Amino acid sequence: MAFISSGYNPAKPMEGRITDIGPRDYHDFLPPVIAKNKGQWAYHEILEPGVLVHVAESGDKVFTVRVGAARLMSVTHIREICEIADKHCGGHLRFTTRNNVEFMVDDESKLAALKEDLSSRKFPGGSYKFPIGGTGAGISNVVHTQGWVHCHTPATDASGPVKAIMDVVFEDFQSMRMPAPVRIALACCLNMCGAVHCSDIGVVGIHRKPPMIDHEWTDQLCEIPLAVASCPTAAVRPSKVEIGDKKVNSIAIKNERCMYCGNCYTMCPALPISDGEGDGVVIMVGGKVSNRISQPMFSKVVVAYIPNETPRWPTLTDKIKHIIEVYAANARKYERLGEWANRIGWEKFFELTGLEFTHHLIDDFRDPAYYTWRQSTQFKF
């Protein structure tokens, strides 16, 4: 392998250097019909699952075909997306906030060929490369994180469980039979990159064992005061430990105070927390970010622990599928999962879904806990 220079000269790093320019101007990328009608859109309709039309005041129309995508994608796959965009869409495309890809055409006559092309492409293993769907009162793509593919703090994988979940709910990606949109999100640890804490269904990786302490390395890898300060429950404190005949500065952890958030590990690599037996996921439900009808809501934990059952997480996918079916059968039109649960009451939610209510589901973390306990005799038997 011969090193190929880009033009950068390490001896003179400032020579010709361009910095702080920000992103490429979006005007360079807008399809002509979009650029022409920006700010002048009159209304839109979902023609069929995954296919939208936006109509401008001018009468111009843009037809969008939305396809699901694994967020992790190769350059070979991106080049295939480009080939499709060139063939049907004048070389334009966009990505949605939920990691779908949108192909747009300015004439209805171009739709059929585009749709056929997208649906016909499959990976050798049999999965669709570009499944059409993800609109309206259905289930769109799962917003997710890195997991075991590329992150140093996860308690579960991300791409794998997402693939498993989307396979199970695939029909609802391609149809719109839900009472309202169901947004699923997955975060592989409590840092929760992505709005998992406000999703209709959130899957969150959790640890269940306090960190180990790598005493030999603690003082070399960490700022001990920062690790101590990072603990939200004051479970971490400085200590001295004897290693051989040497006394070293290290850390002690009060295990019963630890709720395994992993924040100390983020501050101190000598406190690894992940564990094949201890780690797994929780299911949270009922969150949303939209202001529609009711105000934005946090998701609530309804299953406190499911082990990481690689490669397809069957207990997790079964429970998600079950929650979705009970919701679909019982909620009113326009009612989000959390709005439905609030209306019927959470005791009814557990009755209808058959999910087991355990002591783990009663909040015991500081002030927020108090506001979730029932202070009323208004409840349902």
Next chain:
Amino acid sequence: MAKHATPKLDQLESGPWPSFVSDIKQEAENRAKNPKGLDYQIPVDCPEDLLGVLELSYNDGETHWKHGGIVGVFGYGGGVIGRYCDQPEKFPGVAHFHTVRLNQPSGKYYTSEYLRALCDIWDLRGSGLTNMHGSTGDIVLLGTTTPQLEEIFWEVTHNLDTDLGGSGSNLRTPADCLGQTRCEYACYDTSALALEMTREYQDELHRPAFPYKFKFKFDGCPNGCVAAIARSDFSVIGTWKDGIKIDQAAVKAYVAGEFKPNAGAHSGRDWGKFDLVEEVVKRCPSEAISWDGSTMSIDRKECVRCMHCINTMPRALRIGDERGASILCGAKAPILDGAQMSSLVVPFVEAEAPFDEIKEVVENIWDWWMEEGKNRERLGETMKRLSLQKLLEVTGQQADPRHVMEPRHNPYIFFKEEEVPGGWDRDITEYRKRHLR
């Protein structure tokens, strides 16, 4: 023959949803074939080694990526995340596998020409694997080695007019919904604001100076497609002040069943005939809507702009003309103190270019937070610790019932000394003249 056996991952190739495993395999095969005859600048077999290390995680139930490592490009403190495998001997192709975050364009629109140029860079100098996109919004290039970082930076800035994104205790790459480019609900130009704010605050994006990360997200309307209210320290959410505009003829067309309610979003099931009273009037959260059988009216003074009626009848109802945005602050995920939603700070700004009014709010907040925030304390946590009043004070906002869901429950009120006649200095001798010890 694959380099590593991956029996568990292979099971993720079946089923209808796009398989990332199949895609990584396709990339591995492509790199092995090397149809363009490239002189790959990082190990050719990194996709295969990535599958290998992931299979190991599937067996162990534990990640095999090491903690941290500081790498980056000259003069920047953000944009590159160091990543090393903890089994480098078994998987040398991914021993050093850093992430590069690139600043995505507003609305995530692209041309194939641009994406191909990006792919060419990443083929030659990286793993050929990406995230399109990261949770915060960036284009995420997954996996390269340290000597390639300056080369990649040079090529993306010189050839793609694109900069790195943010990481660390920086401003993170701002993100927006697609806004006015293709949505009739957008109350301001989210694309323009995202671009302007990103360019204006490059220094904060690339050089860590904050207590912790800081996120801008820009939603065009209260539907919140980019989840600003849940995910960003500074959430700008489009809204309007005047009334919803009503096209009575179109309302009748919905009632008559000519137009599909909710833009056709419920077509997968028979919900029966559209019922304006049940589906719109009764579901209005502030009971602002009435319908007398031929005319729909909305009491604009009562409307809370929740979007439900507009979403349900997009051809009949339109957002008002007096448009702008609300600014809410302090959202974050649970670590450390539990999840927080953004709280309302500025009920209304006009949100017109060059957006000076919004920048002033941002800069006042930063000045305060950089002074008062503790290490690794998000704005929402500083607000919780030092109060919303403090934030209103530093941003020059008058307290307003809109700032709260309800007034305080306790009378433990902090008064300022100047608010109390005579101040706080009192004379104990004078007091004792009136009250014996």
